[in-house]
Amino acid sequence: MKKVLVVDDEERIRKLVGDFLKKEGFKVIEAEDGRKALEILEEDREINLVILDVMMPEYDGWAVLREIRKRSRLPVVMLTARDGEEDEVFGFELGADEYISKPFSPQILTARIKAILRRMGEEDGEVKIYKGLKIDVKGRLVEVDGERVELTLKEFELLHFLVRNEGRALSREQILDAVWDINYYGDMRTVDTHIKNLRLKLKDKGVYIQTVRGIGYRFEGER
Incomplete structure (x- = not known):
């Protein structure tokens, strides 16, 4: 079972995403802020993907993404209310794998997650x-x-x-x-x-x- 960390300061969003992913067979872990997310990632090395909100108090999504990229290539999907092109390009420059704007379709989010994990799991002996x-x-x-x-x-x-x-x-x-x-x-x-x-x-x-x-x-x- 693939494990996904959902990081968002809004409990409503965490529940929406978490419930949908659980129905699709994922194990979901939640974090209400960036600092908690980094603590979880430090302790749990079996997390397969992170869904990360950008606008959070204290330690925002960009800061968390920078820390993740210092230590791993763990797939990160940015989930944010900011939909400007500059923000999207900035996210990719920092190393985000996907950038999805709110409001979003849980089905589309899940499809993107599955596509990322599928590509990661494809084995090619070349x-x-x-x-x-x-x-x-x-x-x-x-x-x-x-x-x-x-x-x-x-x-x-x-x-x-x-x-x-x-x-x-x-x-x-x-x-x-x-x-x-x-x-x-x-x-x-x-x-x-x-x-x-x-x-x-x-x-x-x-x-x-x-x-x-x-x-x-x-x-x-x-x-």
């Missing part, structure tokens, strides 16, 4: 080796010049999708549909933001991800 870059798909590990690189779940999925389509020019729409789900309604800048972050983390091997003017991106690795 190990791709390029000059200075190693990608272990099954282990979800990436090394640049022999040193491990920490990627968020979305960054890894993006890299994996590009590599699986090596040599092929992919549009932003194709990337968004494949990596973020066909029902994702976010801004196309989400793709550009993640590509930028991925290139930075891959250091000089970031050049393997090429920009194709007027189309999108293409992966061309050197062997």
Whole structure:
């Protein structure tokens, strides 16, 4: 049974999300603020995903997300009343895997959660080796010049999708549909933001991800 931590200062929201997830077979743990959430995550290493509200007193969702990303690639879904594009892009830059605005559909939220966990659980035995870059798909590990690189779940999925389509020019729409789900309604800048972050983390091997003017991106690795 997958375990989900729901973090929101509104008891009504925690109950709504929790009840729906329980009906779908998830085990749910609740936290009413950011500090409590971090305490739970420190004690319970079996949590599979976090649903995190942004606007909370004292320790907000952004602060919690930063702390999570310092220690793990645990999937995080941001749940917030703020629906501006800048907030959404900011969330992805910090390492969020999904960003869902209130009011929301519990069915859509659950579908997104299942999609994230399904992608995490997919086992693919491939190990791709390029000059200075190693990608272990099954282990979800990436090394640049022999040193491990920490990627968020979305960054890894993006890299994996590009590599699986090596040599092929992919549009932003194709990337968004494949990596973020066909029902994702976010801004196309989400793709550009993640590509930028991925290139930075891959250091000089970031050049393997090429920009194709007027189309999108293409992966061309050197062997």
